[in-house]
Amino acid sequence: MSENIIEVHNLKKIYPKNIVAVNDISFQVKKGICFGLLGPNGAGKTTTIEMMEGILKPTSGKILFKGELIDKRFKEQVGIQFQNTSIQDFLTVRDTLKLFLSLYLKVKPLDEIIEICSLHDIIDRDTKKLSGGQKQRMLLGIALINDPELLFLDEPTTGLDPQARRNFWELIRNIKKSGKTIILTTHYMDEAEVLCDEIAIMDQGKIIVQEKPEILLKENFCGAFVTIPYHSDYERIVNTLNWNIKIDSNSIQIQCVDIDEVLTILLRNKIPLTGLKIDEPNLEDLFIKLTGSSLRL
Amino acid sequence: MKKFLAIFMARNKEFFKDTGTLIWVILFPIVMITGLSLALSDNNKPLYKIGIIGTYNESADFFQTKYLQYINYDSEDEAILKLSHHQIDFLINIHKNEYWMNSDSSKGYIVEKLFEITGYSQSFIKHIVTGKAIRYVDWVFPGVIAMNIMMNSLFGVGFVIVRYRKNGVLKRLKATPLNSFEFITGQIFSRLFIVVTINSFVFLICNLFLKFVIVGSLFNMLLITILGSFCHISLGLLFSCRFKSEELANGVINLVSWPMMMFSGIWFSLEGAPSILSKIANIFPLTHFVTALRKIMLEGASLTGVINHIIILVVMSVVFLISGSYLFKWDEN
Numbered sequence: 001m002s003e004n005i006i007e008v009h010n011l012k013k014i015y016p017k018n019i020v021a022v023n024d025i026s027f028q029v030k031k032g033i034c035f036g037l038l039g040p041n042g043a044g045k046t047t048t049i050e051m052m053e054g055i056l057k058p059t060s061g062k063i064l065f066k067g068e069l070i071d072k073r074f075k076e077q078v079g080i081q082f083q084n085t086s087i088q089d090f091l092t093v094r095d096t097l098k099l100f101l102s103l104y105l106k107v108k109p110l111d112e113i114i115e116i117c118s119l120h121d122i123i124d125r126d127t128k129k130l131s132g133g134q135k136q137r138m139l140l141g142i143a144l145i146n147d148p149e150l151l152f153l154d155e156p157t158t159g160l161d162p163q164a165r166r167n168f169w170e171l172i173r174n175i176k177k178s179g180k181t182i183i184l185t186t187h188y189m190d191e192a193e194v195l196c197d198e199i200a201i202m203d204q205g206k207i208i209v210q211e212k213p214e215i216l217l218k219e220n221f222c223g224a225f226v227t228i229p230y231h232s233d234y235e236r237i238v239n240t241l242n243w244n245i246k247i248d249s250n251s252i253q254i255q256c257v258d259i260d261e262v263l264t265i266l267l268r269n270k271i272p273l274t275g276l277k278i279d280e281p282n283l284e285d286l287f288i289k290l291t292g293s294s295l296r297l
Numbered sequence: 298m299k300k301f302l303a304i305f306m307a308r309n310k311e312f313f314k315d316t317g318t319l320i321w322v323i324l325f326p327i328v329m330i331t332g333l334s335l336a337l338s339d340n341n342k343p344l345y346k347i348g349i350i351g352t353y354n355e356s357a358d359f360f361q362t363k364y365l366q367y368i369n370y371d372s373e374d375e376a377i378l379k380l381s382h383h384q385i386d387f388l389i390n391i392h393k394n395e396y397w398m399n400s401d402s403s404k405g406y407i408v409e410k411l412f413e414i415t416g417y418s419q420s421f422i423k424h425i426v427t428g429k430a431i432r433y434v435d436w437v438f439p440g441v442i443a444m445n446i447m448m449n450s451l452f453g454v455g456f457v458i459v460r461y462r463k464n465g466v467l468k469r470l471k472a473t474p475l476n477s478f479e480f481i482t483g484q485i486f487s488r489l490f491i492v493v494t495i496n497s498f499v500f501l502i503c504n505l506f507l508k509f510v511i512v513g514s515l516f517n518m519l520l521i522t523i524l525g526s527f528c529h530i531s532l533g534l535l536f537s538c539r540f541k542s543e544e545l546a547n548g549v550i551n552l553v554s555w556p557m558m559m560f561s562g563i564w565f566s567l568e569g570a571p572s573i574l575s576k577i578a579n580i581f582p583l584t585h586f587v588t589a590l591r592k593i594m595l596e597g598a599s600l601t602g603v604i605n606h607i608i609i610l611v612v613m614s615v616v617f618l619i620s621g622s623y624l625f626k627w628d629e630n
Contacts, residue, residue, distance in 0.1 A: 055472060055628070072474070080472045086464035088307055090314035095307065102303030103473040142469075 004028040004067075005150055005181045006052060011061035013047050021047040023205035024061070029198075034172070034182040036196030038189070038287070044205040045185040046083055046154055052183065053080050053152050065150070076105055079148035081139050083155045083185075087127055093138050094123050097145065104146040117141040117171060133164030140171060151175065153184045157191060169194055189283035199283070203291045213283060220289055221281035223257035228266070229275040237269045255281075300475050304483025305490075312453075312491050319495075326445040326499045330438060330507065345408050346384070348376040351391030358415040365408075378596055380405075381428030382510075384436075384566075387412070389421070397424040431595055435510045438503065439590040440563030442496050446522070447529045447557060447583050449492045451550045454484060454533030459546040462537075462628060471627040481622055485530050492526045493519075512597035518590060520600065521607070525586030528610045531617035532582065538624040557583040585609045 006029045013022040022044045029035045037045045050056040052063055054070055065074055087096050094110075097119075101107050114120055117137045122130060130138060136156055143151060153172070157165040165188075172195055176182060186192055192199055193213055200210040209216060228234060230251050238245055243262075244255040256262045259278060266273065313319060346366050350373055353360055360367070368385060370376035379385045380399050387408040388397040396412065398405040412418045461467045470480060497519070503509070511518075533550075540546040560567075560574060561583035567575050578584045589606035592598035600607065 053472060055468065075472065075474045082465065082469065082472070084465055085469045086466050087469065088311045088461075088466060090311045091307060095310060099303050099307045100473065102299050103470075103475045105474070 003031045005031040005065070006183070007064040007067075008048075008052065009062050009064070011048065011051060011063065012059045013044075013051060013056065014059045020205050022051070022058075025202075025205070025207045026061075027200055027207060027210050029181060029183060031181055032179055033197040034176050034184060034195050036192040036199040037183065037185040037202060038187065038192050038199055038283070039185075039202035040187055040291075043202040045202050048202070049152055049154050049183065049185050053078065055080075076146060077149050079143035079146060079151045081136075081143040081151075081153045081156055083158065085139060087142075089128060091127055092124050093119060093127060093130070093141075096127055096138065097141055100142045100145045106147065107145055108147040113141045113144055116144060116174065118167075131164075132160050133167060136160065136164070136168060137171065140168075144175070148180065150181045150183065153182060155185055155187065157186070157188065165191070189287060193283050201287060201290060208290050216286055217281055217283070220286055221255070223255065224259055225277075225279045225281060225285070226254045226256055226259060226262050226266075227251050227277040227279065228254075228271065228273075234271050237271060241265065300479045301483045301486075304475070304480055305487045308484060308487035309490065312487070322445070322449060322495055323499060326441050326496070327502060329441055330434065330503050345386045345404055347408065348379060348385040348388040349391065350376060350389070350393075353389070353391050357417055359412055359417040362411055362415065365411075377426055381426045382595060383428065383430035393422075394420050395422045395424060397426055399428060400425045401427050402430070429510060431510050434507055435595060436566075436591070437564065438507075438509055439594050440561075440587045442500060442522070443525060443561075443583055443587045443590055444558055444563050445499070446492050446496055446526050447586075448554060449495070450488060450526055450529035451533040451536065451554055453488050453491070454530050455536035455540075455550050456533075456543065456546055458484065458534070458537035459540045459543055462541060462626075463543060468628045477625050477627065478622065481534060481625060485527070485534065485618075488530050488533075489523065489526055492530075493523055496522065496526075509594070511594055513593035513595075514599075517593045517600055521586070521589045521593060521603070524607065524610050524614070525582070525590065528582045528586065528614040528617065531614045531621060534621035535617045535624075538621045539626055557581045560584075562587050582610060582613050585613075 007026075008028070009026050010024050011022055011026070012020075012024050014020050025044075025048065037049060039045045047056060051058045054074055063070055065077070088099075091099070097110055097113060101110060114123055117140050119137060119141055122134050122138070125134075127135070127138065140153075140156070143153070156172075157168050160168065169191065172182065172184075176195075182195075184192070184195060196213060198210070198212050199216070201208045211219075228251065230247065230249060234252055235247060238252055238254065246253040246255075254262055263273065263276075266276075345364065346368060348370050349367050350370050353367070355361075370379075370388075373390060376385070376388050377397060380388045380397055383399060383402050383404075386399075386402060386404040389412075390396070396409075396418065398409045409418075412421075458467070467480075504511075532553075536546060536550055536553075540549070556577075560578045561581045562578060563583070567578055567584075585606040589598075589603040589610075592603050596602075
């Protein structure tokens, strides 16, 4: 039986002027997994994660950490990387890590943190002179400094270039291997697909679904997507066929089970296959299907 | 203690590595003192200051003389001390028919001659005091140092904590086991260490070439400097406890610091000032800080001699610190 490391029960956050950021949500996170909290900007995922971190007070509801309400000991056992954070100016990466090392009772040796987060090359650099990827690595180091059981990562790769994102994913994969539980919020669906064992999709303060990504995709899609370039003649033809289609100004997307049959019909109707694409459904497709909107990045 | 030291050291490193600010904080008072010293090196003001004890007859010839300023004193000892420091040029006790002049003062000699010419001196007994002149730069220096400490404290704590709150440093620290008391004490003692160290250095540098008149104990001056700094740092903390915007914090700190700079007796003596001005000045911690520091430095007062100022500074510090700690919020939410 897998144990839940953290449980959220009927959590609600209402900001002044009656703005409901999080609307009565409940979910559990199993120990040792990477749990993804997905959704567009403004969905309520950062508010949710900050309530779980103990940074924000919920309007109502409760959060249990290892079966108990969170208390003073909680901060010693969790690591947090915020979406936007600054650290004191004019300090080097080493100074900054040492500062945070002094704030916890139980800590990981500095050398190990440097090793895990690949900080060797920047350890004596002024934190102001770090690139986006380097800064995120240092902030991850701070989050790991107390060797936490549970790690919160709030949109850790937002704004990073593709190479830095992939390097960061590698660090997270290694942390996962060490058995830590990770709660990750992101609006990058590819990131969630690569890293998360289980996801919850939020929109407008509510959790729409929560499951393993592969199960969600299986439940919501069958087959693949065949996409052809848009043309008004093609649109007229595919509209006469009884297919599940989605049309925009650039393309016509056909969701199908039997790809061969679709291609045969297209050729029979003299629709050229030039520019045709065949894709497996992914989390972004799932998100669009479930929320009825594209990601609001 | 470990957490307090970590915050203390981190803040010190942050400050001392910010070389631009460091140079400014040291240079500003030195440049100001040097400028004042040069600008006011000529003490030949066209005004003679006469200390008066008792009520005088304004119609008497001597008191009709132009360009004489009369300052009333209740205490003869205090007035004699002022005369010995050349802060007044002549002293008359109307009740006792006695007068005092400083034999080291050329201005005192001239006023005595005027006193004699007008025939007013005949029934008065003459006393002579001696004493080295206190230059304006000696008098103004404790004020400039106290003002520098006030600015460093209010902006160094008030403004910096608001900046930390705005850019998320406080939020990051809140996520650790550090509590607000440990954070606040770390910030206060770091700033106290910085301002006392820097201003002691400024004092040493200025004293090297200006050779200030220092009558009192250097140790007592240091104690008052620490207390005055602590009081203003606590006031800075009070300003920083809730503000979310640097602009607002800047505005409020300026709103408080400018009247303090103008009316706390930094640039001119509050003696002889309208009573309303003296009452307003007594509200400001800077007034008590400057007055105590000046009394120790120039008049050789002991700590008991400035105990009323010490008590006021201690009470203000406690009120500011408790209110600031109670109202302190880590983040903007």
